[in-house]
Amino acid sequence: MHLSKLPLEILDSILSDLDRHTDLIALALAAKELFRIVVPRHSEYRVLQIRHRFPGLWAHLAKRADLSRNIREIHICQKNDQAIIEHYPKAFVSSAMPEGMLDLWNEEKERVRNFLVVMGYMEQLKTFQWDFRYDAGSLYMSSEQELQLLGSLSKIASIERLVLAGDLQCLSPSAKNHTFQSAWNMHNLQDLTLMGNVWSSPAALPSLKYVLKQSSQLKRLQIPIEAIGICDFVIPTLRQLSLFLQSGTTSNLIKQWNVFLENHPLLEDLWCNPSSTMVLPRNGLTKLKRLSIERNFLDSFQDAEKVPESIECLQYTSFRFNTGVVPPSRCNFGKLKKLYLLTVKAEEELYAIAASCPALTWLHIHECVKFELDVWLDFLSSFPDLEVFRGPGIWISVEDDNNIMHIAIMKLVQRCMKLRELDHRSVHGKRGRHRNIVINKTQMDDGLHVGYEVQRPRTRDRIYFMDDAFT
Structure with a gap:
């Protein structure tokens, strides 16, 4: 039996179990009879x-x-x-x-x-x-x-x-x-x-x-x-x-x-x-x-008994890569994927970022000089x-x-x-x-x-x- 031929009460109960809007629309596009039930009775009520x-x-x-x-x-x-x-x-x-x-x-x-x-x-x-x-x-x-x-x-x-x-x-x-x-x-x-x-x-x-x-x-x-x-x-x-x-x-x-x-x-x-x-x-x-x-928190890594094994995302507004990088032995930025910095003021800082974080997929520098x-x-x-x-x-x-x-x-x-x-x-x-x-x-x-x-x-x-x- 086609799904749309089921009694309305049963079909309504089945549709009620679908959470995602995309799933509802996909089902609605399968048949006109289903479309009339899904839209807007379910599609607008999630x-x-x-x-x-x-x-x-x-x-x-x-x-x-x-x-x-x-x-x-x-x-x-x-x-x-x-x-x-x-x-x-x-x-x-x-x-x-x-x-x-x-x-x-x-x-x-x-x-x-x-x-x-x-x-x-x-x-x-x-x-x-x-x-x-x-x-x-x-x-x-x-x-x-x-x-x-x-x-x-x-x-x-x-x-x-x-x-x-x-x-x-x-x-x-x-x-x-x-x-x-x-x-x-x-x-x-x-x-x-x-x-x-x-x-x-x-x-x-x-x-x-x-x-x-x-x-x-x-x-x-x-x-x-x-x-x-x-x-x-x-x-x-x-x-x-x-x-x-x-x-x-x-x-x-x-x-x-x-x-x-x-x-x-x-x-x-x-x-x-x-x-x-x-x-x-x-x-x-x-x-x-x-x-x-x-x-200050990142500086404390240098004296800690243990450190995070691999940080993937870092938002650090006061960070300066050319003066304040924690030694690689204490924090591995080589696996860092996402980085947010408030400001960059010198080319040397750009070079330090590139050297410290080669695996970046996402980078946001909020402010910078020209x-x-x-x-x-x-x-x-x-x-x-x-x-x-x-x-x-x-x-x-x-x-x-x-x-x-x-x-x-x-x-x-x-x-x-x-x-x-x-x-x-x-x-x-x-x-x-x-x-x-x-x-x-x-x-x-x-x-x-x-x-x-x-x-x-x-x-x-x-x-x-x-x-x-x-x-």
């Missing part, structure tokens, strides 16, 4: 990513449990985050204002009510992101409603990734920790991001400890460096740690994280800003592959596997002249056989990121044809760890 209020959308989702229950990801972002590309159902959603919306206050109360109803429908949700910092268009919920939301999330066995960015009212100094702890019951989390000054408050410490104690499967943690009282905590499954500065801290507080690092010898990713008083622990974090820190074009061509061609080069260096050398840049790209492609992407000098609209020069190569009967096109920058996650470091 990922919800919005930065506007959309009261009509939440009203629609609250009435359609059969559609809402198939959503896998919910990202509620700040209204002013222009880098976010919104994705939400459109086919069945009315643009008319829902009944009873006579003013903004009633509209917001109804929107929050509908949102909480929708969260009660979730059966297969894997990712939930709620960014409510700076009151920038996000949901406005009372302490009781926040607890209701956490309770709904706790009932979803599939939830793996959670981002809470802002100050929860239910964790205010006057709130009761046991109430929060009774609502929070998410044992299957693998990726947790907590942002907001509330997580640095002594009053919230019991709740924070409870959250981490429950997270027995946690692999990724992103948390303020100001968080206190948890530095001697041990999360056996943790592999990625990101510490970020929110308001201000002291060197003694940062040093406490040295204990945390000592307790997590299997870390593979470490992102820390600032890290001026942190040092490599005695166990050496030998599995470390991706690292974003300041110079070098001649031939200097850049010689430097970049010294990396046989280079695929991506970011930064304004080549544009500065050609003084932003498009015609000369065209010649430079053609020369560069001839010398860097694997190069596929450069930064353009123009910025893409409100998203505020440089467009990409994407190089195309086509093998034809008369030989290799090379061209390029300017594309808008790809979407990036502004909060999560980036799966492909630096992207």
Whole structure:
């Protein structure tokens, strides 16, 4: 029997098990009968990513449990985050204002009510992101409603990734920790991001400890460096740690994280800003592959008993390759694949980078002085596997002249056989990121044809760890 001949209930159940949008579209293209069922009933109900209020959308989702229950990801972002590309159902959603919306206050109360109803429908949700910092268009919920939301999330066995960015009212100094702890019951989390000054408050410490104690499967943690009282905590499954500065801290507080690092010898990713008083622990974090820190941390490699066996990605804003390279016997940059540097000020530094990191496939130099074009061509061609080069260096050398840049790209492609992407000098609209020069190569009967096109920058996650470091 052809798949499209199955009863609608069975077919709908089968389609509900498909997570990826590409898989759904591929199936929809197989037959007209399937297309009518997949689009938009399933294709529009997997990922919800919005930065506007959309009261009509939440009203629609609250009435359609059969559609809402198939959503896998919910990202509620700040209204002013222009880098976010919104994705939400459109086919069945009315643009008319829902009944009873006579003013903004009633509209917001109804929107929050509908949102909480929708969260009660979730059966297969894997990712939930709620960014409510700076009151920038996000949901406005009372302490009781926040607890209701956490309770709904706790009932979803599939939830793996959670981002809470802002100050929860239910964790205010006057709130009761046991109430929060009774609502929070998410044992299957693998990726947790907590942002907001509330997580640095002594009053919230019991709740924070409870959250981490429950997270027995946690692999990724992103948390303020100001968080206190948890530095001697041990999360056996943790592999990625990101510490970020929110308001201000002291060197003694940062040093406490040295204990945390000592307790997590299997870390593979470490992102820390600032890290001026942190040092490599005695166990050496030998599995470390991706690292974003300041110079003091890397200097500590020289005196450590053990060091990482092979770092693949390094973001090191204060690094100087001609004066501060750790001896190869202490850190092997020969296998470094991705490198981000804030600035380069001399040709000698370029030569030192090439000598220290011959295997680079991705390089970003954020700022630099003007070098001649031939200097850049010689430097970049010294990396046989280079695929991506970011930064304004080549544009500065050609003084932003498009015609000369065209010649430079053609020369560069001839010398860097694997190069596929450069930064353009123009910025893409409100998203505020440089467009990409994407190089195309086509093998034809008369030989290799090379061209390029300017594309808008790809979407990036502004909060999560980036799966492909630096992207």
